[in-house]
Amino acid sequence: MPLRAGEVGMYNCGPTVYDRQHIGNLYSYVVADVVRRTFEYFGYRVKQVMNITDVGHIVDDADEGEDKMALGARRAGKDPLQIADEYTRLFMEDRRKLNVQDPGVVAKATDHIAEMIALIQRLIEKGNAYVAPDGVYFDVTTFPGYGTRLNAESPEQRVAGARVEVNPHKRHPSDFALWRAAKPGDLQQWDSPWGRGNPGWHIECSAMSMKYLGETFDIHTGGEDHLFPHHECEIAQSEAATGKPFVRYWLHVRFLRVDNERMAKSKGGFFTLDDISGWGYDPLAFRLLALGAGYRNGLDFTTKGMDAAQSRLERWRRTIRTAHAATKGRVAEPEGEHAITREFRDALLDDFNTPKALAAAEKALNLAATVDTDEQEHALWMLFDMDEVLALSLKESATTNDELSADERALFDRREAARKAGDYAKSDELRKELLERFGIQVKDTKDGTRWERVGRKGA
Ligand SMILES: [Zn+2]
Numbered sequence: 001m002p003l004r005a006g007e008v009g010m011y012n013c014g015p016t017v018y019d020r021q022h023i024g025n026l027y028s029y030v031v032a033d034v035v036r037r038t039f040e041y042f043g044y045r046v047k048q049v050m051n052i053t054d055v056g057h058i059v060d061d062a063d064e065g066e067d068k069m070a071l072g073a074r075r076a077g078k079d080p081l082q083i084a085d086e087y088t089r090l091f092m093e094d095r096r097k098l099n100v101q102d103p104g105v106v107a108k109a110t111d112h113i114a115e116m117i118a119l120i121q122r123l124i125e126k127g128n129a130y131v132a133p134d135g136v137y138f139d140v141t142t143f144p145g146y147g148t149r150l151n152a153e154s155p156e157q158r159v160a161g162a163r164v165e166v167n168p169h170k171r172h173p174s175d176f177a178l179w180r181a182a183k184p185g186d187l188q189q190w191d192s193p194w195g196r197g198n199p200g201w202h203i204e205c206s207a208m209s210m211k212y213l214g215e216t217f218d219i220h221t222g223g224e225d226h227l228f229p230h231h232e233c234e235i236a237q238s239e240a241a242t243g244k245p246f247v248r249y250w251l252h253v254r255f256l257r258v259d260n261e262r263m264a265k266s267k268g269g270f271f272t273l274d275d276i277s278g279w280g281y282d283p284l285a286f287r288l289l290a291l292g293a294g295y296r297n298g299l300d301f302t303t304k305g306m307d308a309a310q311s312r313l314e315r316w317r318r319t320i321r322t323a324h325a326a327t328k329g330r331v332a333e334p335e336g337e338h339a340i341t342r343e344f345r346d347a348l349l350d351d352f353n354t355p356k357a358l359a360a361a362e363k364a365l366n367l368a369a370t371v372d373t374d375e376q377e378h379a380l381w382m383l384f385d386m387d388e389v390l391a392l393s394l395k396e397s398a399t400t401n402d403e404l405s406a407d408e409r410a411l412f413d414r415r416e417a418a419r420k421a422g423d424y425a426k427s428d429e430l431r432k433e434l435l436e437r438f439g440i441q442v443k444d445t446k447d448g449t450r451w452e453r454v455g456r457k458g459a
Contacts, residue, residue: 007045009217011209016053017087018072020272024256031253031295032221033100037389038348048103049212054084055109055188056198094273097283099391107208113190115207116199120178128240132169136179143236150227178203202233220247254298285310291354317397323368323376324398332377340364408438
């Protein structure tokens with residue numbers, strides 16, 4: 001049950017916009033989108049807030065090292081805010097290609113420096129933070145249970161495993177920066193009661209989430225890499241400041257695993273959505289792949305998996321298109337809750353179990369493939385209803401013609417010409433190329449040449 005009747009407050013840890021987002025990050029926003037769509041599907045309003053980290057955030061997530069925004073700016077020879085705007089725009093475009101809805105509030109860190117300063121001040125007044133020569137630190141000894149709220153690994157174990165440079169200004173080695181005094185040449189700095197400087201990464205999320213969602217809210221999402229230190233720090237500083245519970249449910253998305261050799265080699269496993277599209281996959285096939293993995297298990301990203309997801313998506317679209325043509329576009333809600341719809345809803349209510357939800361959708365597709373138009377009308381209604389959450393553009397696929405793209409058509413025509421000219425060696429070669437480049441299988445029948453999308457092999 002949400003805190004406020006009928007409304008769910010959700011905060012998603014957003015990206016640091018100093019580079020393109022890789023598909024592992026995009027995967028976690030697909031999961032957050034499923035959460036939002038599920039609540040909306042069941043009739044809740046969702047107030048969704050996502051931050052954009054356009055300041056600071058040091059490279060190794062500790063308090064030392066170069067800050068990511070400065071790194072990105074230096075690399076491109078541009079101003080940090082130009083870099084932030086450009087990568088924010090690309091990130092939002094990637095999200096939309098994956099049918100991830102825009103959050104109601106997209107909060108940029110640089111627009112919320114005043115809120116962060118106010119929160120830091122509150123922590124100093126309460127005795128949870130102290131001013132040091134190089135910034136302001138949170139005193140972890142004032143927050144019992146620091147670092148242990150979300151995961152069983154103790155802070156001592158973590159410290160033992162990490163390379164921690166001793167900072168003589170910290171009272172305790174685990175104290176973390178709320179504010180960092182400006183260093184010479186810092187591109188991003190603001191006035192504060194403690195001199196010029198810039199905010200720590202963790203305080204940003206506490207200040208912005210509480211501003212828009214209140215001091216206690218329902219859901220906070222992030223990747224498993226956010227568990228520690230980021231989210232533990234958020235809890236400590238928020239609850240120390242307010243004396244109230246910060247978040248009711250935390251949802252952490254497991255990492256995406258890349259185990260295909262070719263993919264792992266190029267760019268060290270860092271792929272963007274553009275890379276995937278460039279290999280001939282539909283971005284929504286990536287969404288389907290993500291839905292096929294439970295968020296608690298993490299996602300295995302392989303060419304085999306992507307090929308299967310692409311073929312699956314194309315099969316769904318074909319089935320829906322055929323059924324839609326058979327019913328002449330009629331769609332009818334079944335009387336009462338259909339068993340398949342119930343199965344779909346139960347899957348979502350079972351901790352957002354999207355693999356099970358997809359299994360229910362497959363049953364509806366089987367029904368759509370029957371010859372009984374009444375059944376087909378019901379099946380289409382169920383599929384379009386499910387698509388409120390799955391967001392695979394199923395309704396659009398009912399009416400979109402499956403045409404060859406210009407590149408595909410050109411190659412197809414060249415192959416036709418070779419075949420008609422009796423150059424069978426050439427024709428076979430081009431047939432192979434159509435399959436390898438575009439996943440299009442060509443068949444010569446007595447009625448002429450047919451083609452079918454079967455997915456690319458060995459991308
Ligand atoms: Zn965050």
